[in-house]
Amino acid sequence: MRATSENYADYDTQPVADDDANELVPRAVRGVSRFAYNGSYWLSYGVVYAIVFVAHSLPQENPVMHGFRDGARAAIDDLKTEE
Template identity: 45%
Template sequence: MTDETVDAVSSDPLKSVADALDAAVEATKDGVAQATASVGNALPAVGGFLTGLTYKTCYAVSYGVVFPAALVARAVPKENAAVHGFIDGARAAMDLVDEMKHRSQTGG
């Protein structure tokens, strides 16, 4: 360093502090911009992961419920008291639901 540089730095310490703060602010702005860009790129990836996870979970649950139910339904003989009981119970439940809907619509 030359004597003029040393004199300029030592004669104006506020300028040195201001320059250092300016450099810190610029570095922070750059860091925030990079973090924002990283988050912007990460959100679609996370969204895609959650969408895929939701789809696969629902698929597995529905397959795990529907397939065994269909298998059991096909294994039970059609003409017996148990099947007739299930059918009559299902009809009674649907009638009750219809009656409850009718009551709520008429207010009574």
């Protein structure tokens, strides 16, 4: 069977192309958003995990750690008084 333009006249491909073009921008935005979320999540996880690991590996009974604890308590108390 030989293909002619008459055989393809019944097919409308324009709506499919329009749908693909209309989906391109939302897909790109979702991809960028997902990348930003995952990157931020893993970056913050890595930073916090490293800080907690270092804090737990330091000796707890020394003036520096007491200062950190006192400072954290003061910050929490100050935050509660602002509410």
